[in-house]
Every structure is written in structure tokens, then in C-alpha cells.
Amino acid sequence: MNTSPVRFGLIGTGRIGQVHAATIAANPDAELTGVADVMVDAARATAQRYGGRATADPVELIRSGDVDAVVIASPTPTHVDLIEAAVEASVPVLCEKPIDLDLARVDALWPQVQAAGVPVALGFNRRFDPAFASVQARVAAGEIGELEQLSIVSRDPSAPPAEYVGVSGGIFRDMSIHDLDMARFFLPDIVEVSATGSQMFDAGARQHGDFDTAVITLRASSGALVSITNSRHSAVGYDQRLEAFGARGMLQVANAPTSLVSLSTASVVEARPPYQEFFLERYAEAYAAEIAAFICRVRGEESASPSYTDGRAALLLADAAQRSAREGIAVPVDLRAGVGSGVS
Numbered sequence: 001m002n003t004s005p006v007r008f009g010l011i012g013t014g015r016i017g018q019v020h021a022a023t024i025a026a027n028p029d030a031e032l033t034g035v036a037d038v039m040v041d042a043a044r045a046t047a048q049r050y051g052g053r054a055t056a057d058p059v060e061l062i063r064s065g066d067v068d069a070v071v072i073a074s075p076t077p078t079h080v081d082l083i084e085a086a087v088e089a090s091v092p093v094l095c096e097k098p099i100d101l102d103l104a105r106v107d108a109l110w111p112q113v114q115a116a117g118v119p120v121a122l123g124f125n126r127r128f129d130p131a132f133a134s135v136q137a138r139v140a141a142g143e144i145g146e147l148e149q150l151s152i153v154s155r156d157p158s159a160p161p162a163e164y165v166g167v168s169g170g171i172f173r174d175m176s177i178h179d180l181d182m183a184r185f186f187l188p189d190i191v192e193v194s195a196t197g198s199q200m201f202d203a204g205a206r207q208h209g210d211f212d213t214a215v216i217t218l219r220a221s222s223g224a225l226v227s228i229t230n231s232r233h234s235a236v237g238y239d240q241r242l243e244a245f246g247a248r249g250m251l252q253v254a255n256a257p258t259s260l261v262s263l264s265t266a267s268v269v270e271a272r273p274p275y276q277e278f279f280l281e282r283y284a285e286a287y288a289a290e291i292a293a294f295i296c297r298v299r300g301e302e303s304a305s306p307s308y309t310d311g312r313a314a315l316l317l318a319d320a321a322q323r324s325a326r327e328g329i330a331v332p333v334d335l336r337a338g339v340g341s342g343v344s
């Protein structure tokens with residue numbers, strides 16, 4: 001068994017790229033040997049801090065022979081071409097979500113990914129959150145009997161800039177996609193999607209015909225129902241909760257406090273600091289576990305990394321949610337039908 005550190009190339013050094021750089025540098029089974037960003041100064045700064053050489057050209061890095069695997073953390077429209085370059089060069093990939101905003105492009109790349117047989121994992125980090133992973137494992141072990149309902153609440157602290165909303169692909173593909181994958185973590189075989197959206201507060205969403213507030217209902221082939229509640233803002237901070245309700249009980253994940261210290265005075269019984277600010281803080285452990293699972297995948301060991309087809313399934317569900325919200329209908333889906341089909 002090869003136990004030398006996996007040599008990583010990082011593509012994109014923005015918000016999530018910084019998380020991956022720090023996580024790779026902190027993992028004893030990994031080493032950052034290359035950093036690519038079209039803003040080469042950003043690549044240099046990241047390489048200086050976490051290791052590796054810097055380049056402005058991600059494809060050069062992929063083909064250089066200096067990396068055993070790459071993490072793609074550049075903007076979504078770059079993902080398909082970079083995955084293609086990596087599988088062509090037989091370099092395993094961990095790609096950030098979503099694969100692309102266009103299901104047809106995702107499907108067009110699939111034969112190449114499948115034929116190459118190179119690991120391609122998707123950055124659905126929430127599957128690796130210790131609390132969510134524990135609930136999923138306990139549900140799978142039958143602790144609460146058959147899963148009947150899954151409730152996911154996912155609200156960002158504040159809406160993104162209007163320009164970002166315009167290119168994001170909409171709330172379902174950009175934001176709900178994490179929750180749609182979380183639903184599939186528990187109930188892989190979703191057969192129907194209903195969604196409704198609203199413009200409550202965000203000028204950017206109104207300007208671009210998007211929603212800032214959404215509720216999605218999914219039906220699994222078992223009959224179990226999932227509800228996903230999304231908002232682009234939350235006055236209480238990053239709101240990430242989950243409840244699994246089964247025939248014999250219920251498992252719940254509350255928001256993570258930033259501190260375990262509480263206050264009691266003559267005028268206040270209890271006040272705690274607010275919830276975690278955003279994903280960087282809330283999911284720090286999950287990102288570390290995500291990289292660790294991907295390293296297992298690269299080494300050919302057992303791994304829970306979500307796959308390219310998980311990425312495709314989440315995008316298909318997001319498309320169905322978008323259609324449902326626009327047309328006011330429930331949309332049947334067939335995730336087992338495979339690439340090139342699935343939405344009736």
C-alpha cells in the first residue's frame with residue numbers, strides 16, 4: 001500500500017480554495033505541490049503560505065506530473081473543462097459543486113469520466129459534517145425505524161451581491177444543491193420534486209428573476225418525504241438544522257454555537273453568543289474529513305466521497321425544483337434512468 005503523501009494541485013484560490021489549501025496543508029497524508037489561479041498573484045500568495053509552486057495555467061499544472069490529484073475550486077463555468085483535462089491526464093479530481101449549471105454539459109462529459117475510470121469526487125462537504133454523518137449512520141442502522149420525514153433548514157447569513165445572483169444559476173442550483181444532496185445522503189432514490197419560491201427581501205434576486213426564499217418538497221421511492229427550507233438571509237446567523245423523523249423516534253441536529261458559555265444575570269436568564277458566521281466556520285471539520293475521504297479514494301481504499309453521478313443527481317433535482325417553482329407543478333424524476341434522461 002502506498003502511504004506517501006498525496007501530492008495535491010489546487011485550482012482556484014478564492015473563498016473555498018483557501019479552505020482547501022489550509023485543509024490539505026494540515027493533513028499528514030497530503031502535500032500541496034501546485035497552485036493554479038488565473039490571478040497569478042493569488043496563486044503565489046497561497047503557495048507561499050501552504051506550499052507548492054504557483055502558476056496561472058491550471059491545465060499546465062494538471063499535465064505537469066507534479067500532482068497526484070487536483071481540487072477544482074475555480075468558478076463553476078470552469079469545472080467541466082478542468083475535469084475533462086484531469087481525467088484525460090489520469091489525475092483524480094475533487095471538484096466543487098455544482099459540476100456545471102447545464103445538465104446537458106454534465107451528461108456530455110460523463111462517457112469520458114466513466115471510460116477514464118479516474119476518481120472524480122464532488123464537493124458536497126456537508127455529508128462529512130460529524131453531526132449530519134452521525135445522524136445518517138444512525139438512521140441507516142435502524143435506530144429510529146423506517147425514515148418517514150426528513151426536514152432540512154438551510155439559511156445563509158446574508159444574500160450574495162446582485163452580480164453573483166445573476167450568474168449563480170438561481171437559488172436551487174447554487175444554494176439548495178447542498179440540501180438536495182443531503183436529502184439523497186439519506187434517501188438516494190428521489191422520485192418527485194415540488195418547489196415554490198418567493199422574492200421577499202433581496203433586490204438582486206428581484207433584478208435577476210431569482211428567488212431569495214424557497215421551500216422544496218421531495219418524495220422518495222419509499223414514500224418518505226423531505227422538506228427543504230432555504231433563505232438567502234438569516235438575522236440569527238448561519239442556520240443549518242436537520243431532523244430525521246422515523247417510525248420509532250427522531251434525531252435532530254441543532255445549530256452549532258460559537259461558544260458553550262452562557263450568561264445569567266438579574267435581567268437576563270441566558271444569553272449566548274450567536275451561531276457560526278458562515279460555511280467556513282460551521283463546516284471546518286467537514287472540509288477536513290472531505291479531503292481525508294478523497295485521499296482514501298485516490299489511494300483506492302474504501303471511501304465515502306460523493307461521486308460525479310451524485311453531482312449530476314443533485315443538479316437534476318435542482319433543475320426539477322426550478323421547473324416546479326416556475327410552472328406550479330410537481331415534477332417526476334427518475335434518477336435511476338441514468339445520464340441523458342431523468343426529468344419527465
Ligand SMILES: NC(=O)c1ccc[n+]([C@@H]2O[C@H](COP(=O)([O-])OP(=O)(O)OC[C@H]3O[C@@H](n4cnc5c(N)ncnc54)[C@H](O)[C@@H]3O)[C@@H](O)[C@H]2O)c1
Binds near residue numbers: 011039073076123
Ligand atoms: N462546498 C462549499 O461549501 C462551497 C462554498 C463556496 C463556493 N463553492 C463552489 O466553489 C467554486 C468557487 O467558489 P468561490 O466562492 O471560492 O469563488 P471565488 O470567486 O472566491 O474564487 C474563485 C477563484 O478562482 C480563480 N479562477 C477563475 N477562473 C479560473 C481558472 N480558469 N483557473 C484557475 N483559477 C481560476 C479566481 O481568480 C478566484 O481566485 C464555485 O463552484 C462554488 O459554487 C463551494
